[in-house]
Amino acid sequence: MKFLFASDSFKGSLSSEATVRLLDKAAREVFGECETGGVPVADGGEGTVDAVVAAENGSIIKVKVHGPLMEETEAFYGVFDKDKAVIEMAAASGLPMVPEEKRDPRYTTTYGTGELILDALERGYRDISIAIGGSATNDGGMGCARALGVKFLDENGAELEGFGKDLAAVRKIDTSALDARLKDAKITVMCDVTNPLCGKDGATWTFGRQKGATEEIQTELEAGMCNYRDVIIDGFGINCDEIKGAGAAGGLGAALKVFLGGEMRSGIDTVLDLIRFDERLEGVDIVVTGEGRTDWQSCFGKVMQGVGERAKKKGVPVLGLSGSLGRGAMDICNCGVSSLMTTVNAPMPLSEALERAEELYYEGALRMFRFVKTGMDMR
Secondary structure (H helix, E strand, O other), X not given: OEEEEOOOOEOOOEOHHHHHHHHHHHHHHHXXXXXXXXXXXXXXXXXXXXXXXXXXXXXXXXXXXXXXXXXXXXXXXXXXXOOEEEEEOHHHHEHHHOOHHHOOHHHOOOHHHHHHXXXXXXXXXXXXXXXXXXXXXXXXXXXXXXXXXXXEEOOOOOEXXXXXXXXXXXXXXXXXXXOHHHHHOEEEEEOOOOOOOOOOOOHHHHHOHHXXXXXXXXXXXXXXXXXXXXXXXXXXXXXXXXXXXXXXXXXXXXXXXXXXXXXXXXXXXXXXXXXXXXXXXXXXXXXXXXXXXXXXXXXXXXXXXXXXXXXXXXXXXXXXXXXXXXXXXXXXXXXXXEEEEEOOOOOOOXXXXXXXXXXXXXXHHHHHHHHHHHXXXXX
């Protein structure tokens, strides 16, 4: 028997690497001699850099950047395979970096994300993947682009700082000083939302409230974003309301597409490609995947869906071991996952399940593998 273990982390309890270790131990207890392999996986959100770096034996680079309030902070990104870098924008411009009492997307910026990209370019990395979830920003990506040399000018030709409040003041965008190294770079944008830049489904009205915007602030920012959209149309002939994902991360998707030529891709598909998941499936008999909670959302760009569909194409069966199952959990069986089991073995409060996570996961893995062995014995 040859197993491949590829689970998401269980938020607040188990890392992806921990699930691999526990599955390996359980498989060997049930099957004795067997071939196992494990790879950390993430869906393009939190933990993406750690998962890719662990899977590809890469390394973490720490960098001094400016956070969402332009405060000095330390961020990080991952590098591997000589010319590849993977960045989480949330590491430099994420919502948790802003205290609740200071959350106002008129005064936050993606400048630090641009600094991470700049650092990767300076170190010679030209294949750069950027996960753009979890932002504190609604600046249209101006801050990020500004860190890379783009100038946003007001009606008097003065350069704007690149905060959300500056969207309404943009009259011209000058890309003549854009870092020349980007011409030789491949930029992949990990994005699983399809929101356009403006409108009721756009960046401001969909995500602005969770970043601290009141309805009045959203109205102000939306007017600015529409102005920004129109300036981009006039200067570049690109309508970001027609680009799926342009509104992601407060419009960062638009900037990465328009100014850096980024390609929008599913987060989980990008991660699976980065960790060479299809190659790892060769000769595998069973894949085990999972996540903290499986429900209807698991079929929309999450780890279990991505793993299940990739394995199905190779004819490899997939089992799911999750912390709990919610509404629509069995929908994941339409995505290549054969069946599901939970780690929790009795009614218990969440706090107890988190505290006993390793014990419960290991016991759940033993139950799952014993079912598999019973099926083999019957055959």
